[in-house]
Amino acid sequence: MASKIQSVKGTREFYPEEMFLRNFIYERVRAASQSFGFQEYDGPFIETIDLYAAKSGEELVKKQSFTFQDRGGDFVTLRPELTPSLARMVAAKQGSLTFPVRWWSFGPFWRYEQPQKGRSREFFQWNIDILGVDSPEADAELIAVAAAFLRSVGLDPARAAIFVNNRRLMEAEFDALGISKEKRVEVSNLVDRRTKMKPEVWDAYALEIGLDQKQLDGLKTILADFDLWKKSEELVRLFKALDALGVKEYVKFDPNIMRGLLYYTSTVFEAFELSGSLKRAILGGGRYDNLLADVGGDPLPATGFAMGDVVIGIILQENGLIPEFKPSPASVLVTVFNESLFPKSFAIAAELRRVGINTMTYPEPAKLPRQFKFADKMKMKVAVTIGPDEAEKGQVAVKSLVNGEQVVIPENEAVDVIRKMLG
RNA sequence: GAGCCUGUAGCUCAAUGGCAGAGCGCCACACUGUGGAUGUGGAUGUUGUGGGUUCGAAACCCAUCAGGCUCCCCA
Structure with missing residues (x-):
């Protein structure tokens, strides 16, 4: 140092x-x-x-x-x-x-x-x-x-x-x-x-x-x-x-x-x-x-x-007049399941950004608890996961970090579902 | 520019000359595909920095840096 x-x-x-x-x-x-x-x-x-x-x-x-x-x-x-x-x-x-x-x-x-x-x-x-x-x-x-x-x-x-x-x-x-x-x-x-x-x-x-x-x-x-x-x-x-x-x-x-x-x-x-x-x-x-x-x-x-x-x-x-600080300007975290699924996660993240949703991808395939904890600390609202099961069926898992509910849906419905979760 | 107070773990603070601690946070596990809650365990450190006194200093003395209170001034 x-x-x-x-x-x-x-x-x-x-x-x-x-x-x-x-x-x-x-x-x-x-x-x-x-x-x-x-x-x-x-x-x-x-x-x-x-x-x-x-x-x-x-x-x-x-x-x-x-x-x-x-x-x-x-x-x-x-x-x-x-x-x-x-x-x-x-x-x-x-x-x-x-x-x-x-x-x-x-x-x-x-x-x-x-x-x-x-x-x-x-x-x-x-x-x-x-x-x-x-x-x-x-x-x-x-x-x-x-x-x-x-x-x-x-x-x-x-x-x-x-x-x-x-x-x-x-x-x-x-x-x-x-x-x-x-x-x-x-x-x-x-x-x-x-x-x-x-x-x-x-x-x-x-x-x-x-x-x-x-x-x-x-x-x-x-x-x-x-x-x-x-x-x-x-x-x-x-x-x-x-x-x-x-x-x-x-x-x-x-x-x-x-x-x-x-x-x-x-x-x-x-x-x-x-x-x-x-x-x-x-x-x-x-x-x-x-x-x-x-x-x-x-x-x-x-x-x-x-x-x-x-x-x-x-x-x-x-006087307690400062609005709540939201650490991350992104409301959505796309987790990375493992190294081989990086492209999947990046592709979903890119799609979300294309429609105007601020999105972050976790930059390494760390353990999922760590990635979710990170999203929580950053006060993000939605976590998206594509594991081997979802990848195989063309699906994504979308979880609301606000109420904890998770849905597994076809990839092409992701944008709509996430939009709804973000209100 | 002057006077006074403070500085210890990432944060808030204990320890008043005799083994450097607590809470929060952090990390690991309980839970090998999922955050918050709970439990168990773990790591915290050149006590702001440099010198001095002392068998022994976080503590006492000197210097220095930074923050705070007051004067001054001003947003």
Whole structure:
């Protein structure tokens, strides 16, 4: 045995069962996206670090990116997010694309972080965006896509919710409190951390970053005001649209939702599972109207969100929402009685495949108990056996592994009988 | 990048300085042309890796790797 070489820290190995989960998520993501008329696309997996330097935030670029020199000496980065690539792709063809652009994608991303539950260094992410429209109704549609996805995987409003806020609204409130522009980033962080800190520690932290007592009290009043959205015309329109879209029960206004990324300009939202065993957002996004101009395109409003596969995968697992894993894609096993009967078994298997039935032949003439055990483990539904007796009479033995009943029938009836057994 | 916890059979875990074990799974047989259930028997292993302390280490110490919890950040 060769010496063991470990997998790279934080990477994922998708054995068939994990691959099944990943594909399940992908399939539901695709269904939700397409039901709202979004087109699938993708960007490069490798980009220059400069693409992210502009707007992704220092933390992401300096600490969390997989960056290395290629053989030509240039620095390249495994993409940590998709939005900058999307912005560039749209900016490059701004004159020829049909707007509004409605695009979605599901692909791999990398971030150099400490792996924990719900967080790995390699993950798959759903990105979905609308570009070219600045209406709150576009934001509402994206939230509705998110809700449609949650519903499609069995996370009903009792189990998951989407929390919404608006940066512009909060900016106006901060202005009213006389909180200076320079303190905005710190105050955003302060709000983000509120649920994680003890009240008195949080108060002390607020004063430490330079708020006075009056501002702190005002901030607390704002953060406790769940009717604050009525002051925002954008949010009023958003909630009206969400009502019409039939997803209102999933969505709640929450002034505590800020989101770290710098490029959000207006409505922001995050979805959480409500039992709270995992305190990470399932998905998150919002409106980013300045990003296109920032990467060199003409100004173009945009809105979208992203969802990682790791958190949603754990939540589906913990809630028992993953469909039963069926190991073999074939429902029929044709056993091999002995070496001389291999051709018979192969011929039957080929015939079944010809009519569209996924079929496996056992690849060696092992003892029948072993072959049946294999079929059972693989959760196959039908086993076909051609022994010397059947071969002589032109028959096959067809056994249902579901109820154990076996019939011996003429070879030319096999397809019909098996079809019936498979339902 | 920082602090803490964990790492033993394929899996889940016992063994607290003195012979490395159990359950599940696996293999064989009961059943020489048939899976699941039952019974009987069998094999599990460089105790993550490398060093150290000790008559003796899975256990104690150091280093290292991986996973987890928290901070940070975020999907």
